[in-house]
Amino acid sequence: MTLHSYQIKKSRRVAAVLFAASITGVLSALIADTLKVATEHYEELFIESIHHRPYLIFILPFIGLATIYVLRHFLFRNKANKGIKEVMDTINKDAHMLPAYKIPSHYFNGLLTVVFGGSTGIEVSTVVSTAAIGALSSRKASFLKKYRTDLICSGLAAGLTALFNAPLAGFLFAFEVFTKRRSKLHHVSVVTAIVTSWLITHFLFYKPLFQFNIKAWHIQALPYMVLLAVLAGLNAVYLTKCVLFFKKLFGSFKNDMVKIAVGSLSISALVFMFPGLYGEGYAGIKTAIATTNLTSLTLLLPLLIVMLLKPVATSVTLGAGGDGGVFAPSLFMGAFLGLIVSHVLNMYFHLGLIPINFVVIGMAAVLSGSIHAPFTAIFLACAIADSYVLFIPIVLACLISRWVAGLILPYSVYSYRPAVRPLP
Template sequence: MTNTTRIKRNYQLIKFQKLVIVSILIGFLSSFLGVVLKKITEHYEEIFFNQASINPFFFVVFPVFGLSIIYFLREYLFKKKENKGIKEIFESTNTKSKNLPSYKIPSHFINGLLTVVFGGSTGIEVSTVVASATIGSVAQRKENVFRQYKTELICAGVAAGVTALFGSPIAGILFAVEVISRKVTRAFIVSNVIAVSIAYGLITILKEEPLFAVSITTWHIKAIPYFILLGILAGLNSVYLTRCVLFFKSQFSKINTHYYKILIGSAVLSIALYIFPQLYGEGYHAIKTIFGNSNEIPLTLTLALTFVGLLLLKPIVTSITLASGGDGGVFAPSLFIGAFLGLLVASILNTFFNAGVIPVNFMIIGMAAVLSASIHAPFTAIFLVCGLTNDYTLFIPLLAVCLLSKYTAKMIYPYTVYTFSPSMAN
């Protein structure tokens, strides 16, 4: 073996060792951030929501207060710099010169927390994803040897953050592939597998329970035509969500005085929360409630109208939350819409057509189907929802329905909130 060959091998070994070490660090920091943000948000969202439930006046106060605090933080602490969500990650991975600045970590952490706790109808998932991606971005800038692994290390942070939130390492890696990277290299496999392993190890040590405690026993072949119907409806609902977000962001961007945006946004949000408290924050409290009572709820006209109202209003209040300055994305809203859509479809089928379908199955499949269509990432949606329930009984129908909902949505409208840019509208 020549000296040149030996030096080259040693250099490759050192580079690999450093990649392993930095992946471990990114995995721990990103997952720790995700767990802390999830725990704090769950704790204070429950407290604030309970207070608002007792005294509905807080449904008026909380949104305007939360959006105002976020505005002043952006104005004076974060130097008037807007948060663009996942598009910031695309801008960084698509160019060598543009990086995610370190202030994105506290900015998204704090603003995501404040948005949800004070009733903003979105979730902390995108806030976690961007903050954890920034951890990977900062790490790759620390040594020249990591510059070529920019996308891989950003994806490692993202994958670890998603794993921490949803308890599924596979969903973390798939989200990084389907949405962020769209390609897989050896460095990607090494860094992301290590990062999600560390993240999964952390949530195992902390004994994190699945978000939804659901008992799934079986599914029936006779339900396949109804699953197909649910997949098509999920695709339509996801397009409605996407178009709402893009429309309201476009309309609010025409308002020059930012505090007018806050006043308009909080007014709409307050009215919606007063009428439908289920829209408060992430909405997981409402999903847990209907999971627990899905087999006992008889479908009445009032209940059907409530479900329809939630399906129509959720995309609007989510869009207005984001357009008026809130921090978040379409993960939690998609899961919320999917759960209520699935329960509505199952209830109609059982009440009027005596179909004998299992409502819980339709709720779970609906959640995955709407998410799949909203972000055009069916495999992420499947494993993410399976991670949320810690059950893979419905894997086959989930696979079919998620693919169907995605392609239904793409046929109607080819963009997501992540891939659309204003220039495409011209």
């Protein structure tokens, strides 16, 4: 083979990989955006129904978890969804593949979990579904198998981009959590998928998640932002420990229906007492932010209780068979933590801190500590806020939170591997 013919063949392969990445980006955007729209619609519908008929909260979580169990048993090969670990295993182990049925499995299970009250989000369901699209693309031609990791990362990065309209966060998520490949083709294929996903989302589906009125920050507030970052790292560890504890606890149940019944009843009781725990919790964040007359600890106490119960509700949801992860719970906890810290400091020390700034910084910091991906959290928070005014304190908070969480736990929910006991 001459040098010229080799270069032509190589160029064709690169073009084919980029074409596959662009198709992956398009399909990932459609998966992510339709799942987001459907989840928001039905979640709002069910929350409104509960306002008029409170008893429904004792029925909905059971319906959701039971339906997931039936679908898994009869339609999705009776295999539990393992979330992000499935994607990591596919990338790190050549023998492991993400089968095509993982696309509808995570799509519908994620939808059912959240809309029926499971206290988690659709982010992980989306990421695994879109990663499976990338894996499927790599099987469409024999030579594409060599680029499986590139296409999987293209899919998951495109999925996260679509959910939050955050292309930089999508790229960094693929790099920080899944693979640190530095090849030019890898980066170009991921960027290709992200750009196609962003274009579809931005022009067809985009709607801001929150309406934040970000204000300029002052250097005098920096020490208190550092305090928030340390507390965020501790909260991230608390969330990780909760998830691992309850997964182990529910894994000890021998009867699946008992596990579903116990899990759904626990979720129902928690949501009945604290409605803000329902589903993703973004509605609860909006309500808390809108509450400006927090002038005593008594009024702050419900926010603190909800923040501390969110990891429990999330962990029970996942342990009982729900589909989801720690993205939305981390954002939820961070928002409430930032609100509580700013109000307490203002109440007792009259510092004049801006609560909404602390909400955004808290969201970024807890997410950073939870997933051990500070740069993903930085750019995700800026995208959610639709502003880079807080970029410097967000960077500082995310790095500190990640450091604090790493000092206590060397692993995240994604990277944790249970110890294997040696045979006697």
